[in-house]
Amino acid sequence: MNHGPALFGFDLLSPSMLGWLAAAAAPLLIHLWSRRRYEEMPWAAMRYLLAAVKTARRRTRLEQWLLLLVRTAIIATVVLAAAEPYLELGTVPFVPGVRTHRLLVIDGSYSMGYRPGETSRFEAAKQLAARIVEESDQGDGFSLVLMADPARAVVDEPSLDPADFIAELQALRLSHTAADLAGAAACAERLLAGTARRNPKLARQEVYLLSDLGRVTWDPQHLGQKTTAQIQRRFAKIAQLAPLTLIDLGQDDAGNLAVTSAAVAETFAVRGRAIEIRAELRNFSRSPASARVQLLADGHRAAEEAVRLEPGGQVAVAFSHRFEAPGNHVLEIAAPGDRLEIDNHRWIALAVRPAIRVLCVNGQPAGPKGSATDYLAAALAPAGEGTRGFGIQAEVVAESALVETDxxxxxxxxxxxxxxxxxxxxxxxxxxxxxxxxxxFFLGDRVLPEQYNQTLGGLAPGAFDLLPARLQAVPVEQRRMLNPLEYRHPIIEVFRGQERAGLLATAIEQYVPLEVPAESASQVVLALDDGTPLIVERPVHRGRVILVGTSADTAWTPMPLLPSYVPIIQELLAHAVAQRQQRRNVLVGESIGAVLTRFQGNGAISIQTPDGRSETAPLTVAAGLAGWNFASTDPSGVYTAFHGEQSETPEVFAVNVDPKEGDLAKLSETELRRGLLADVPFQLHGDGHRLAAQPESVAKRSGGLAKPLLYLLLGLLLLETYLARRFGHHAP
Amino acid sequence: MEPSRKYLQPEVLARLEGLPLRARLIVEGYVSGVHRSPFHGFSIEFAEHREYAPGDDIRYVDWKVFGRTDKFYLKQFEEETNLVCNLLLDTSQSMLYQGPGAPMSKLEYAKCVAAALGYLVLHQQDSVGLATFDSEVRALARPSSNPSQLNQLLHLLEEAAAAEKTDTGPIFHALAERFRKRGIVIVLSDLFDDVSSLLTGLKHFRHRRHEVVLFHILDPAELDFPFRRVTMFQGLEQLPRVLVDPPALRKAYLREFHDYLRQLKQGCRMHHIDYVAMRTDQTFDVALSSYLATRRGWLRT
Structure with missing residues (x-):
């Protein structure tokens, strides 16, 4: 079987018949044998016979060999015809008289959106797939798998109607995800096995995989050991069920410039306060690239910067922007102009608030040192425009008001x-x-640690598990200094190199020792000098809980009096609310959604997708909360959710591509044969684009090779008769 | 066909034993087919009258007798002849060849022709002699017109056995020296010899003013090469063996053979030698006709 990049291939239905090729030696053996068995005869006119032998020896020998060759070819042709050969013209092997199930697996990862010429790789793949279908025989069945993430069977049961199938194929959209090769292999294996079981009339099965062979998808180094082994097992099974043909649509020299990240530096945005937008660009090419990076705010160009990137290089750009109106806004970083458009954009969905509203629940309204929230409220919203706390509104309520407050x-x-x-x-x-x-949570002398653990720490039956750490029963009264844990956590990262802020000089006089359960998602933000965690945080549901083991006022620590207090409180706030912003910015395939705290009744959310579709997401009510979830976030772009009862302004969500797929480096055939598909027999068509561009050659129909072989046989027989007559090997 | 004419067929004659019988049957078969008897010549001396039969030459009608009797009589003359005919029979080994389609070997055929000619010549009151040869002269009967000469000729012919190879050139030279009286020399051979040497020998006869008739006796197989199967041909006359696929070689062989025949015929024409090709499956009358034509030519000279 041909494994090269040839466009034409050849295979046999009954290769065992080739054993009869040995019979092709018969003419030679008969010739030799006949020379051993001869008649003897006296001859008078010997001198003329000898002269004839002398003059005709070379020519006679040549004629004999030529005749032998033709006779051998006659037998070989008959044997070859018996082996039922078929020719692969372009893409489709023509097997006469056998109904075939052709499973087409098309790579749907967004790198297939690359346009080497007029058409993208994905369009070329679809054209090729359509031609495979058009050139197949009547009665053949077709299935279709889109190798996106996750991979899915688009046509599950073999379709026997080519027109329907091609319509399905044409409607196929390129996914903005990476490719799930393992999932596609599992899907293909399931379809092949199912067809073999349920459709025995489709006696033969073939698999065509049309992909750009990107390293991200096909290189075992990217896939990891476990996935590689799993894929190899699947492909080995597929190859047992059906011959596998890979059609390579990738280009060795494909370059790409991608916006690999875009984010707002601040965790929340408020009206009138400037925000910093940071973006990164990467050049996945082997040659330098330059681009004009644009910042678009709600679709209007807000800033632009020219960048130049070295081969394989990365560059960071930063923009500043101020929204004057509160509401949901969209920022877009765009660096258009290369052949893969999908990853030239990244969006940021941003809720700009008139102010950040913080509720401080005070458990100690009046103590000897004043209210426990006095320092906190001041640190949250320090006076004056331009300060870090600009736009923050802190509201203090009593402990009892918690249940009643919205x-x-x-x-x-x-x-x-x-x-x-x-x-x-x-x-x-x-x-x-x-x-x-x-x-x-800030603690203090009124806190009942055990009760915290029981009610919010999940220890009591049916209790809520919200706390990131357990509280030890008895507060410790001992002066301790702080251990910043190398400023690893984002909350205290701002203190790195800022010794004058006094974080390390801050003493903790009294604290409730915290204990982080093993294997929890909690992270220690700040510890005491003996290693006891002081601040621990954990994402809970879609929000975040931060537990501080000491007081917010000066009862247990002098920190509120020190310069480090305001930054710490601000960072705690920023980190706690960051989750809200993150929920608006997801990757393709991740779900978007919201909990509607004020919603009453039933209904559905209308979602406007970036490609202009209008979808609905049902509202679900659980534990008294209404919410919606929308998982079909493909393609990338801005999704807008409308709900009349919730608010006048729709919610916006930014869905971005995973930048990994932007690396268009592809695997060579050798790497493929030595790597992922080492033990899997497959045929590779090296230039899928050329194949797709061929006008009519692929469409040339053939009923197998029986007829051409018959003509060949006829020709050889006529040739043999002519030669035998011409050379005198016939009855006079 | 008259019953006697069937004896002109070699396959019929092959079934009969004895040269005398064969010779007589050939000649009688031949005579029955021609209108004019070959046994009567037209010399000056009157012999007798014979009643006219349709086909007879009216020049010889005796008009005086017609005037007297109202009947047509032909004048017949006693021929006075001094014609000498020498028969040279090749008895080399190659003459023994008898192909698969031939009723008799070339030698047998040649003997029949020689015997018939002897019979005819003697009945025409001419002299006939015989020499058999291969690489040398094996037997020789001097020409004579004595009726007993026929018996001697037939005896010699029956005795003649094939041996050795042909070497015609020197033999023809030697015989030309011996045949002093001018006459007709008839060569019966397959002539498988060097053409130039052969022609030189024959030229010697012509030099001595003999009329030479060459009866080239060939087997049909030698002319057609009809073999199909791989065959080991064993050369007669000390030539080597050769293994041949006949169909493959047929064309080349025929080309060589016809080349040889062309040279031979060309040489004969050049030296005014009558060349008569004879196949051993051919009737014998060709030989007798050729002889008689040559004889008439000789008598006119």
Whole structure:
């Protein structure tokens, strides 16, 4: 079987018949044998015979060999015809008289959107697939798998109607995901096995995989050991069920410039406050590239910067922008102009608020040192425009007001020295976290650690598991300094290199020791000098909980009096509310959604997709909270969710591609044969684009090779008769 | 066909034993087919009258007798002749060849022709002699017109056995020296010899003013080469063996053979030698006709 990049291939249905090729030696053997068995005869006119032998010896020998060759070819042709050969013209092997199930697997990853010429790789793949179908015989069946992430069977049961199948094929859209090769292999194996079981009339099966052979998808180094082994097993099984043909649509010299990341530096945006937008670009080419990077705010160009990238290089750009109107906004970083358009854009969905509203729940309204939230409220919203706390509104309520307050109006809730929580308070907090709220606990002398653990730490039956750490029963009264843990956590990363901010000079006089459960998602933000965690955080539901083991006022620590206090509080707030922003910015394939805290009744959310479709997401109500979830976030772009009852302004979501797929480096045939498909027999058509561009050659129909062989045989027989007559090997 | 004419067919004659019988049957068969008897010449001396039969030459009608009797009589003359005919029979080994389609070997055929000619010549009151040869002269009967000469000729012919190879050139030279009286020399041979040497020998006869008739006796197989199967041909006359696929070689052989025949005929024409090709499956009358034509020519000279 031909494994080269040839466009034409050849195979046999009954290769065992080739054993009869040995019979082709018969003319030679008969010739030799006849020379051993001869008659003897006296001859008078010997001198003329000898003269004839002398003059005709060379010519006679040549004629004899030529005749032998023709006679051998006659037998070989008959044997070859018996082996039922068929020719692969371009893409389709023509097997006469056998109904075939052709499974087409098309790479749907967004690197297939690359346009080497007029058409993209994906369009070329679709054209090729359509031609495979058109050139197949009547009665053949077709299935289709789109190798996106996840891979899915577009046509599951073999379709016997080529027109229907081609219509399905034409409607296929390029996914903006990577390719799930393992999933596609599993899908293909399942379809082949199912067809073999349920459709025995489709006696033969063939698999065509049309891909750009990108390293990201096909290189075992990218896939990891486990996935590689899994894929290899699947392909080995596929090859047992059907011959595998790979059609390579990739180009060795394909280059690409991609916007690999775009994010707002601040975790929240408020009206009138400048935000910093950071983006990164990467050049996946072997030659330098330059581009004009644009920042578009709500579709209008806001800034532009020219960049130049070295081969394989990366460059970061930063823009500043200020939104004057509150509401949902979209920022876009665009660097258009190369042959793969999909990853030239990244979007950021941003909710710009009139202000960030923080609710401070005060568990100690009046103590000897004043209210526990006094310092906190001041640190959250320091006066003056341009300060870090600009646009933050802190509201202090008493402990008892927690259940009654509509937390949905607030971005973050600080719970300060609250003695204990009832179950209904726990439910309020739990629901708040489900709607991506941020919750920060400060402790103090009123706190009942055991009760915290029971109600919010998940220890009691049916209790809520919200706390990132367990509280030890007894507060410790001992002066301790802080251990910043190498400033690893984003909350205190701002103190790196800022010794004058006084973080390390801050003493903790009293604290509740925190214990982080093993294998939890909690992260220690800041510890004491003996290693005891002081600040621990954990994402809970769609929100985030931060637990501070000391007080927010000066009862247990002098920190509120020190310069480090305001930055710490600001960072705690930023981190706690960051989750809200992140939920608006996801990768293709991840779901978007929201919890509607004020929603009453049933209904559905209307979603406008970037490609102009209008979809609906059903509202679900669970534990008293209504919410919606939309998982079909493909393609990339801005998704807009409308719900009349919720608000006048629609919610926006930014869905971006995974930049990994932007690396267009492809695997060579050798690497493929030595790597992922080492033990799998397959045929590779090296130039899928050329194949797709061929006008009519592929469409030339053939009923197998029986007829051509018959003509050949006839020709050889006529030639033999003519030669035998011409050379005198016939009856006079 | 008259019953006697069937004896002109070699395959019929081959079934009969004895040269005397064969010779007589050939000649009688031949005579029955021609209108004018070959046994009567037209010399000056009157012999007798014979009743006219249709086909007779009216120049010889005796008009005086017609005037007297109202009947047509032909004048017949006693021929006075001094014609000498020498028969040279090749008895080399190659003459023994008898192909698959031939009723008799070339030698047998040649003997029949020689015997018939002897019979005819003697009945025409001419002299006939015989020499058999291969690489040398094996037997020789001097020409005579004595009726007993026929018996001697037939005896010699029956005795003649094939041996050795042909060497015609020197033999013809030697015989030309011996045949002093001018006459007709008839060569019966397959002539498988060097053409130039052969022609030189024959030229010697012509030099001595003999009329030479060459009866080239060939087997049909030698002319057609009809073999199909791979064959080991064993050369007669000390030539080597050769293994041949006949169909493959037929064309080349025929080309060589016809080349040889062309040279031979050309040489004969050049030296005014009558060349008569004879196949051993051919009737014998060709030989007798050729002889008689040559004889008439000789008598006119």
């Amino acid at each position: 937390l949905g109006r607030y971005d973050c809730v600080f719970l300060v020295n609250v003695a204990q929580f009832t179950r209904s308070e726990g439910l309020v907090l739990d629901n708040y976290l489900k709607s991506a709220g941020g919750v920060v």
